[in-house]
Amino acid sequence: MRQVAEGSQAVSEAVRLAKVQVIAAYPITPQTHIVEVISEFCSNGTLNARFICVESEHSAMAAIIGAASSGVRTFTATSSHGLAYMHELLHWASGARLPLVMANVNRALGPGWNIWLDQTDSLSQRDTGWIQLYCEDSQDVLDTTLMAYRLAESVNLPVMVVLDAFFLSHTYEPVDVPDQEPVDKFLPPYSPRFQLDTGNPGAFNQFVAPHAYMEMRYNIQTAMEQVPENYARIAQEFETVFGRHHSLAEAVRCEDAEIIFVTAGTTVSTCRQAVERLRAQGEKAGLLKLKMFRPFPVDYCRRVLSGKQKVAVVDRNCSFGASGIFAQELRAALYHAESPPQIFGYIAGLGGRDVTPETIEDIYRQTENADKARTENIWIGLDQETVESWRN
Amino acid sequence: MTDYKTSGDKIPLFLPHSSASTALNKTGSWRYVRPFYDEKTSPCSAACPAGQDIARIEMLVSQNLITQAWETILEENPFPAVCGRVCFHNCESACNRAQMDDPVAIHHLERFLGDAAISSKETPKIKTLPDNGKKVAIAGSGPAGLGAAYFLARLGFCCEVFEAQDEPGGILRWGIPTYRLPQEVLDKEINRIEKLGVTIHCRTPITAETLESFQTQYDAVFIACGYGRSIDLKIEGAQKAINGLQFLFNIRGQHEVSLKAKSTAAVIGGGNTAIDVARTLVRLGVNPIIVYRRRRQDMPAFDPELQMALKEGVKLKELLTPIRIEDAGNDSANRQSPHVVTLQKMKVSTTEIEGRARVIPNGDKTETLQIDYIFTAIGAEPADPWHNLVSDKHPSLSFSHCRIVNSNVPIAYGGDLTNRVKSVADAITSGKQAAIALDTYFKSGCDAVTEAVSGCQVGKGPIVSMAMYLDRKRKDRNPHIVSYSEINTHYFRSVPRTIAPVLSPHDRRQSFLPVEYTLSKEAALEESRRCFNCGVCNACDYCRLYCPEMSVIVENAGRSIDLDYCKGCGLCVTECPRNAMALKEEDI
Numbered sequence: 001m002r003q004v005a006e007g008s009q010a011v012s013e014a015v016r017l018a019k020v021q022v023i024a025a026y027p028i029t030p031q032t033h034i035v036e037v038i039s040e041f042c043s044n045g046t047l048n049a050r051f052i053c054v055e056s057e058h059s060a061m062a063a064i065i066g067a068a069s070s071g072v073r074t075f076t077a078t079s080s081h082g083l084a085y086m087h088e089l090l091h092w093a094s095g096a097r098l099p100l101v102m103a104n105v106n107r108a109l110g111p112g113w114n115i116w117l118d119q120t121d122s123l124s125q126r127d128t129g130w131i132q133l134y135c136e137d138s139q140d141v142l143d144t145t146l147m148a149y150r151l152a153e154s155v156n157l158p159v160m161v162v163l164d165a166f167f168l169s170h171t172y173e174p175v176d177v178p179d180q181e182p183v184d185k186f187l188p189p190y191s192p193r194f195q196l197d198t199g200n201p202g203a204f205n206q207f208v209a210p211h212a213y214m215e216m217r218y219n220i221q222t223a224m225e226q227v228p229e230n231y232a233r234i235a236q237e238f239e240t241v242f243g244r245h246h247s248l249a250e251a252v253r254c255e256d257a258e259i260i261f262v263t264a265g266t267t268v269s270t271c272r273q274a275v276e277r278l279r280a281q282g283e284k285a286g287l288l289k290l291k292m293f294r295p296f297p298v299d300y301c302r303r304v305l306s307g308k309q310k311v312a313v314v315d316r317n318c319s320f321g322a323s324g325i326f327a328q329e330l331r332a333a334l335y336h337a338e339s340p341p342q343i344f345g346y347i348a349g350l351g352g353r354d355v356t357p358e359t360i361e362d363i364y365r366q367t368e369n370a371d372k373a374r375t376e377n378i379w380i381g382l383d384q385e386t387v388e389s390w391r392n
Numbered sequence: 393m394t395d396y397k398t399s400g401d402k403i404p405l406f407l408p409h410s411s412a413s414t415a416l417n418k419t420g421s422w423r424y425v426r427p428f429y430d431e432k433t434s435p436c437s438a439a440c441p442a443g444q445d446i447a448r449i450e451m452l453v454s455q456n457l458i459t460q461a462w463e464t465i466l467e468e469n470p471f472p473a474v475c476g477r478v479c480f481h482n483c484e485s486a487c488n489r490a491q492m493d494d495p496v497a498i499h500h501l502e503r504f505l506g507d508a509a510i511s512s513k514e515t516p517k518i519k520t521l522p523d524n525g526k527k528v529a530i531a532g533s534g535p536a537g538l539g540a541a542y543f544l545a546r547l548g549f550c551c552e553v554f555e556a557q558d559e560p561g562g563i564l565r566w567g568i569p570t571y572r573l574p575q576e577v578l579d580k581e582i583n584r585i586e587k588l589g590v591t592i593h594c595r596t597p598i599t600a601e602t603l604e605s606f607q608t609q610y611d612a613v614f615i616a617c618g619y620g621r622s623i624d625l626k627i628e629g630a631q632k633a634i635n636g637l638q639f640l641f642n643i644r645g646q647h648e649v650s651l652k653a654k655s656t657a658a659v660i661g662g663g664n665t666a667i668d669v670a671r672t673l674v675r676l677g678v679n680p681i682i683v684y685r686r687r688r689q690d691m692p693a694f695d696p697e698l699q700m701a702l703k704e705g706v707k708l709k710e711l712l713t714p715i716r717i718e719d720a721g722n723d724s725a726n727r728q729s730p731h732v733v734t735l736q737k738m739k740v741s742t743t744e745i746e747g748r749a750r751v752i753p754n755g756d757k758t759e760t761l762q763i764d765y766i767f768t769a770i771g772a773e774p775a776d777p778w779h780n781l782v783s784d785k786h787p788s789l790s791f792s793h794c795r796i797v798n799s800n801v802p803i804a805y806g807g808d809l810t811n812r813v814k815s816v817a818d819a820i821t822s823g824k825q826a827a828i829a830l831d832t833y834f835k836s837g838c839d840a841v842t843e844a845v846s847g848c849q850v851g852k853g854p855i856v857s858m859a860m861y862l863d864r865k866r867k868d869r870n871p872h873i874v875s876y877s878e879i880n881t882h883y884f885r886s887v888p889r890t891i892a893p894v895l896s897p898h899d900r901r902q903s904f905l906p907v908e909y910t911l912s913k914e915a916a917l918e919e920s921r922r923c924f925n926c927g928v929c930n931a932c933d934y935c936r937l938y939c940p941e942m943s944v945i946v947e948n949a950g951r952s953i954d955l956d957y958c959k960g961c962g963l964c965v966t967e968c969p970r971n972a973m974a975l976k977e978e979d980i
Contacts, residue, residue, distance in 0.1 A: 203410050219405065
């Protein structure tokens with residue numbers, strides 16, 4: 001049924017439709033609406049699940065790790081500092097091979113205290129062994145969350161569904177909320193490959209000596225490498241049932257493009273508009289939407305970007321001392337590609353600052369006018385007066 | 393080899409998993425602090441003049457172990473049904489629960505248990521020692537004398553009590569009106585003491601001469617004759633006043649008391665006797681006015697009693713002291729009220745005496761009160777000089793509630809003769825303290841007595857416990873008194889205090905029926921569940937439920953820590969709702 005819903009509610013509806021059995025969460029802006037609605041589903045019986053109230057995100061993650069170990073489908077949601085607080089247990093969840101699904105609302109880390117969009121929170125968890133999927137709009141959020149359970153359970157790795165603070169979490173859009181029946185067809189009940197069982201007592205995840213540890217880590221890496229293939233198959237099945245397709249990355253007007261934007265999240269929508277406007281001006285602009293960040297869709301990127309001239313990556317994050325994280329990842333992915341393009345890195349829209357079609361056009365012009373890409377990123381829209389004053 | 397990257401098949405998981413028991417890993421070696429069960433002292437039990445183990449008693453009630461609950465009272469107090477009615481319940485003023493909502497209604501519960509004990513057919517299982525061959529003579533059968541007899545008999549002494557009046561009980565029988573303490577309740581509790589083998593000789597007053605002869609016939613003597621004589625007014629016309637205590641005695645003894653209906657009376661005094669006299673007068677159709685020389689807040693009477701009296705219609709006049717009682721004369725207007733009392737107006741001085749405001753005459757301001765009767769209730773004193781302690785010619789040992797003089801045989805003085813607070817519960821403790829002292833005297837000699845008495849003090853206060861004297865378990869309890877901040881209040885929600893049904897003030901004025909009713913069993917169980925059980929394990933099991941190592945072992949209804957696996961995280965101690973656990977550092 002088509003509804004007008006917030007991105008947050010799209011997550012909640014997906015959790016309901018996925019018949020999640022245990023939810024544990026601690027509220028944090030701008031994630032709160034997600035768990036509020038889920039808690040209502042639990043209390044009014046719409047969702048037959050146990051909602052565990054906890055005192056912190058660390059405990060929320062610990063609680064769903066425990067629940068998933070006993071073989072049930074789980075969910076949590078967080079943002080920013082909450083995600084940072086979970087960090088230790090994010091490693092544990094993937095190491096324990098638990099198919100958790102978590103929604104993370106991209107929000108800036110303090111200080112300065114800031115509740116608006118910034119991707120640094122989720123991207124700084126890139127080495128925790130979690131699959132990361134970024135969403136462009138509310139429909140994408142709902143569909144991705146449903147697919148996330150299939151994906152997680154297919155490889156026994158946790159999945160983080162990422163949506164932008166406010167631009168997505170708090171914006172109302174038309175969303176098609178499917179009926180339960182097709183969802184049940186697409187997503188059958190969770191059938192755990194291992195679980196704690198009082199009838200067969202045993203312990204998981206205890207001490208492991210050097211002779212076996214590396215193989216366990218390699219087992220995770222092998223599973224991660226299987227993700228793009230599994231995702232493609234699941235996305236295909238999803239399209240069969242629901243008529244919508246969400247590929248792990250999406251090339252828009254890239255065939256003849258001379259400058260291709262690469263970005264993720266709601267900025268993709270802005271770039272779509274900018275590309276149309278540039279095309280109308282006769283410019284050969286294109287766009288590569290990155291939906292999957294971990295594992296990084298290396299093959300897809302090489303296929304689309306090899307042989308192109310210039311790529312402009314729009315990062316709403318920064319790895320201080322290096323560069324924007326999407327740009328870094330893309331450079332690494334294309335290093336061994338045949339005739340790789342020049343990669344221009346731009347940092348824009350941190351801490352909720354607007355990235356408008358004009359911002360994107362500005363990036364296009366800067367890329368067009370530069371002969372050679374630089375290693376360091378270009379920061380877009382800095383207040384020059386402030387920055388100059390530091391130099392005096 | 394399958395190419396899992398592209399086949400879509402699931403890769404075999406390579407995970408740490410073991411079916412071997414983790415018991416191999418003795419995590420107790422990580423510990424640097426150790427939890428232990430550390431039962432502490434509840435503030436109510438430390439405040440109870442009878443030393444009752446209240447937190448444990450309420451815990452037993454809450455578990456519907458009614459018999460064990462009243463047996464636990466009987467360890468310390470032979471008069472729970474009496475005290476449940478007349479004690480001024482210091483315990484409730486000390487109750488930690490007051491800081492959350494209202495104190496636990498401890499006196500209602502005590503009364504419920506006292507009545508349950510009376511109606512039970514079971515012989516109480518309380519600790520007693522075999523006959524030790526010693527005989528003790530006890531002068532006076534009030535709460536101190538009977539208390540001493542009860543505790544001494546349990547310690548193996550043969551006790552004979554001598555009482556001047558027709559029936560035993562002292563102040564309990566003659567001084568407390570039946571609307572507060574019905575006679576049959578008292579009789580049944582005295583009967584329980586007699587069943588322990590105590591002989592009570594009524595109509596046998598003790599004189600200085602008989603005291604001499606006792607010293608050859610008995611191994612010890614306990615003197616608890618109380619304050620048998622009222623203090624008289626020493627003013628002009630004092631002979632026109634009626635002795636309040638004698639009045640109460642006459643009423644209880646069903647002697648002829650004829651007072652004019654709808655007459656008026658002034659009751660001089662501010663203690664419990666003044667209140668009892670006034671409330672008795674109300675029930676006889678007289679309109680009493682209590683005249684007190686200080687202010688209401690200075691009255692030694694227990695405030696709940698005063699409140700009841702005021703509701704029943706008793707009037708109170710403060711800061712007035714009588715200086716003269718005269719005849720009203722013969723003119724017809726005054727025929728109804730034959731007396732005129734001249735009252736000196738008083739005012740509060742800035743200095744205090746023993747914490748009470750001192751009052752001084754307010755110049756020569758006076759007022760007069762024309763009235764039918766004047767009752768005095770301004771205190772009492774020993775009836776005979778020898779009731780007071782004999783001179784210091786013999787060595788003596790002084791304690792909070794008794795004094796032992798080492799004459800030919802040890803002579804103990806107790807009750808009102810020695811107690812700072814003249815209450816029933818203090819009198820009972822006086823008998824208990826003397827019993828512990830005398831038992832130690834005969835077992836271990838005079839020099840051991842002081843240490844023995846101090847060894848069974850509740851929470852290191854002055855009050856002694858017989859259970860601590862006889863039984864290690866309560867003695868081992870930490871004397872630390874649990875404060876409200878040490879209660880894990882997350883485990884408790886606000887629940888209103890149970891209020892016992894009472895007769896309406898109108899009904900009270902009509903009869904001597906008991907004013908308050910005993911709680912029903914359901915109400916008592918509910919009220920007992922309000923108790924925090926400060927410092928006392930009630931087997932709530934939260935320590936075991938929260939232990940991440942499953943190191944709390946429950947065996948034979950007792951709990952212990954499996955130190956092989958306890959990591960010393962302290963969760964059990966933090967979670968314990970009632971501070972019955974503690975952590976201590978390991979010796980490293």
